[in-house]
Amino acid sequence: MKTPYLxxxxxxxxxxxxxxxxxxxxxxxLSTGNWNPKGRSVxxx
Amino acid sequence: xxxxxxxxxxxxxxxxxxxxxQIRVPGxxxxxxxxxxxxxxxxxxxxxxxxSEAASRLNVPQVIPLGQRGRIRGQLWEVIGFMTRxxxxxxxxxxxxxxxxxxxxxxxxxxxxxxWNYVLPLKDPPKNPKGESVLHMxxxxxxxxxxxxxVQYVVGEFYWLVFVGETVATRDLICPPEMLxxxxxxxxxxxxxxxxxxxxxxxxxxxxxxxxxxxIGVAPNQPDLLAGxxxxxxxxxxxFLIAIMMIQFLSIVITGxxxxxxxxxxxxxxxxxxxxxxxxxxxxxxxxxxxxxxxAPVLNHWFESQMDLVNETTGDVDELELGVEYYEGRDDxxxxxxxxxxxSAILPAVPDGKYHLNLEGxxxxxxxxxxxxxxxxxxxxxxxxxALFLISIFPLLLIWRQKRFEMARWSQSDFSPYHVHKDEE
Numbered sequence: 001m002k003t004p005y006l007x008x009x010x011x012x013x014x015x016x017x018x019x020x021x022x023x024x025x026x027x028x029x030l031s032t033g034n035w036n037p038k039g040r041s042v043x044x045x
Numbered sequence: 046x047x048x049x050x051x052x053x054x055x056x057x058x059x060x061x062x063x064x065x066x067q068i069r070v071p072g073x074x075x076x077x078x079x080x081x082x083x084x085x086x087x088x089x090x091x092x093x094x095x096x097s098e099a100a101s102r103l104n105v106p107q108v109i110p111l112g113q114r115g116r117i118r119g120q121l122w123e124v125i126g127f128m129t130r131x132x133x134x135x136x137x138x139x140x141x142x143x144x145x146x147x148x149x150x151x152x153x154x155x156x157x158x159x160x161w162n163y164v165l166p167l168k169d170p171p172k173n174p175k176g177e178s179v180l181h182m183x184x185x186x187x188x189x190x191x192x193x194x195x196v197q198y199v200v201g202e203f204y205w206l207v208f209v210g211e212t213v214a215t216r217d218l219i220c221p222p223e224m225l226x227x228x229x230x231x232x233x234x235x236x237x238x239x240x241x242x243x244x245x246x247x248x249x250x251x252x253x254x255x256x257x258x259x260x261i262g263v264a265p266n267q268p269d270l271l272a273g274x275x276x277x278x279x280x281x282x283x284x285f286l287i288a289i290m291m292i293q294f295l296s297i298v299i300t301g302x303x304x305x306x307x308x309x310x311x312x313x314x315x316x317x318x319x320x321x322x323x324x325x326x327x328x329x330x331x332x333x334x335x336x337x338x339x340x341a342p343v344l345n346h347w348f349e350s351q352m353d354l355v356n357e358t359t360g361d362v363d364e365l366e367l368g369v370e371y372y373e374g375r376d377d378x379x380x381x382x383x384x385x386x387x388x389s390a391i392l393p394a395v396p397d398g399k400y401h402l403n404l405e406g407x408x409x410x411x412x413x414x415x416x417x418x419x420x421x422x423x424x425x426x427x428x429x430x431x432a433l434f435l436i437s438i439f440p441l442l443l444i445w446r447q448k449r450f451e452m453a454r455w456s457q458s459d460f461s462p463y464h465v466h467k468d469e470e
Contacts, residue, residue, distance in 0.1 A: 001274055001439075002281070009285040009436050016289055016432040020296035020424050023333040023394035027427030 059084060060093050068202055069112070069125050070145055077202040078126075080111065085199075085208055097208050105129055105198045108156065108247075108257060109142055115251030117154070117163050117242070122146050124154075124251075126201030133193040133212065143203060151204060154247070155239065159257070160264035161247045162224060162239035170236040174227055177460060179218050186218035186225045188460045189265045194228070221454075222268040241266050263453040271450075275443045285436040293429045300333050300422035309416045312348065312406040323402040325357060328421050332396050336423030338389035339367040341408075341415035346370070348408040348415060354392060357399045363392050391423045 019026070029035045055068040064081035068074050074088040076096060083099030107127050109115070114123045126143030139157035146152075153164035171181040177188040195212040216227040222241040227234065241264060244257050306326040328335065341348040349368030356362070367390060373382035402417065455461035 001271075002277060005278060005281060005439050008439070009281065009288075012432050012435045013285065013288045013292060016428055017292045017296070019428045020292065020300075021333075025334060025391050025393040025425035025427055026431050027425050028391060028393050030427070 057093055059086065061095055061098065066093075067112075069123065070147075070202065070204075073204050074125075074202040075204055076206045076208075078200045078207070080200050083198075083200065085206075088202060096206065099209065105140075107140070107142075108253060108255065109154070109251050111201045113251055115247075117144070117152075117246070117250050120146060120149060122152060122154075124201075126199070126203045126207075128199040128207070129197045130194045131197045132190075132215075133195055135192070138197065143201065153237070153239075154242075156247075156258060158262060158264070159244060159260035160267060161242040161244060162264075162266070163242050164226070164237050164239040167225075167236035167238050170234075171225070174216075174236070179225060181225060184220045184223070186220045186223070188216065189219045189224075189455075189458045190215070190217040191459070217265065219266045221266045224266040239266065241268060262456070263450060265454060265458070267454065269447060269450050271443060272447060275440070275447055278440045278443055282436060282440045286433070289429060289432045289436065292432075293424065296424045300330070300424055302336070302420050302422045302424070304418060305421050306402075306419040307416065309414060310404060310406070311412065311414050312408055312410075313412040314408070315411075319405050321404045321406075323404065323417065325399050325401045326419060327398075328395060328400055329397050330421055332394050333421065334423040334425060335392045335395045336389055336418075336420040337365060337367065337392065337402075338387065338418040338420070339369060339415060340387045340418075341369050341413055342386055343369055343371050343408075343410065343413065345372050345374075346409040346413075348406065348410065348413055350407075350415070350417075351405040352417075353403040354395070355401055355403060356396070357401060359398070363395065365390055365392060391425045393425070 018024075053071070055071040057066055057068075058064065059066050059079040059082060061084045062079060062082035064079055066077060066079050066086060068077050068088055071088070077086050077088045078084070078099075079086060085096040085099075087094040087096050105127075109124050109127075111124055111127060114121060116122070122144035123146070124142050125145045128141050128143075129138055130141060131138045137157075139155060142154040142156075144152040144154055151166065153162075155162045155164055171179050171186075173179065179186045179188075192215050193212055194215045196207065196209050199207050199209060211230075214229040216229075218225040218227075224239040224241075226237045226239060228237075244260055247253065248257055305328060306323065308323055310321050335354065337352060337354070339350060347368060347370035349366060352365045352367065354363040354365065367388050369384070369386050369388050371382070371384040371386050373380065375381070402419070404417065406415065452461075452463050455463055
């Protein structure tokens with residue numbers, strides 16, 4: 001139980017770091033339904 | 046017994062029914078119960094005097110038969126007696142096997158609801174055995190049960206004069222995996238310590254091939270095998286908490302949230318030009334978040350603005366809608382207010398470039414002045430909160446399971462810390 005939790009928690013920390021560095025926002029993804037910041041609701045006018 | 050001299054058994058015929066009766070420990074046995082007619086025979090009397098006759102000759106099934114030898118905690122034991130006892134108030138019945146080893150004396154193996162205990166007589170009783178908490182050998186035992194136990198059925202031989210209906214007052218106190226039992230009869234008080242045994246230890250120790258009683262619920266002194274893991278996991282959780290706080294803090298420091306634009310605008314319902322355009326501003330520093338804030342001094346009104354963040358190089362547009370509302374008043378309880386005059390949102394991973402904002406307001410007020418701020422390098426809190434939630438799931442589940450285990454342990458006790466006593470309600 002200790003080892004899986006260590007692996008899981010480490011993955012969470014790495015994911016948080018990458019998400020923050022790339023500007024990805026969970027709140028934005030939840031509110032817009034768009035989970036890919038690169039493909040967000042962008043269109044040309 | 047291997048390496049231990051087996052006692053020479055004494056065999057005679059039951060004076061009542063004629064069946065063969067065996068005394069395995071001739072020197073110590075005081076009474077022996079005929080396995081056939083259940084009469085209690087005086088083991089010390091040369092003529093094998095009948096002490097009492099049984100009201101019933103029914104056999105109660107035993108998991109371990111009399112005469113069976115087996116190992117518990119590495120020591121060899123032989124089952125010489127068996128009895129079932131019942132709690133007089135709750136009618137709860139359990140089984141007790143008297144074990145004998147010529148070098149070590151007597152022990153008990155008890156079985157209740159499929160849970161087993163290896164019971165040792167206590168030579169040095171606790172100094173203060175009264176009260177709901179008893180200290181013994183540095184361990185604190187908590188009162189679990191007060192009652193009276195009566196012998197229901199008995200076969201085999203015993204080191205005291207046993208008979209059906211023999212009743213003693215009992216007190217059971219627990220400190221898992223141990224149980225301190227105090228039994229008080231008219232003539233003596235006996236103390237014993239029971240240690241929880243898994244059914245597998247009993248089955249393997251006595252080579253039992255018949256089905257074992259199914260363990261029901263949680264035994265009073267059953268150890269919680271995951272209890273130690275909770276503390277271990279909480280320590281790791283603390284380290285992960287520090288780690289994600291450091292990551293969040295460093296992300297904010299490294300990214301460095303800075304204001305790239307701030308401007309004021311007016312909204313007028315009669316204005317024919319609905320869309321306002323901000324001056325151009327540069328977003329630099331890499332693809333990070335952009336925080337757009339809206340402030341409007343509304344009072345008992347609302348204001349909202351549709352915003353387009355336009356990349357002037359590529360023509361890409363990010364759409365966003367922000368709204369504020371603020372209400373206040375007075376009622377019986379005094380002043381109240383709700384809502385806010387400021388709100389913000391973060392657009393994630395916006396590439397570097399030259400941008401401007403297109404703003405289109407709407408309001409419950411005919412006209413209002415409002416302001417917009419744009420900040421580069423915004424780090425959202427939602428990622429941190431999700432990380433906190435994820436690292437907390439396992440410890441929380443384990444704590445919840447531990448509490449459920451303890452509640453199940455105490456569910457049959459009148460002294461449960463999880464019960465509200467009637468006089469406290």
